[in-house]
Amino acid sequence: MNDKAAIRARLIDRRHELQSLSAMSADARAAVTLDQQSVGRLSRMDAMQAQAMAQATERQREIEIMRLTAALQRLEEDEYGMCVQCGEDIAEKRLEIDPAASHCIKCAR
Secondary structure: OOOHHHHHHHHHHHHHHHHHHHHHOHHHHOOOOOOOOOOOHHHHHHHHHHHHHHHHHHHHHHHHHHHHHHHHHHHHOOOOOEOOOOOOEOOHHHHHHOOOOOOOHHHHO
8 A cells, every 4th residue: 555645635626626616606506696686597596507417516525524534534543445345455456446445345345
C-alpha cells in the first residue's frame, strides 16, 4: 500500500475539491423566486429544474465527502484498506480507483 501520508493527502485534496465545488454552486441550489413580471413561466420551470439538478449533485457531493472523511478516520485507526464488513484487504487497484472504498469487491456486490 502507498505510504500513509500520500493517502491522507489524496483523500484531503479530494474532500477539499468537493467542498470548494459545493461553495461555488450554492447559488444554483438557492430557492427559485416567484416573480411573474421578470421571469416567464417556462423560464421559471427551467430554473426550478436546474435547481433540482444542482441539489441532487450536492447530495452526491455530501455523500462523497462523508465517504472521504470515513476513509481518513480508518486511516488514522490503521484500518484503511481493510473491508469494513469482512475485514479482508481491499485490492490495491480498487483503492487506486476509489481511495474512499470501504468494502472489498466481494462484499461490495
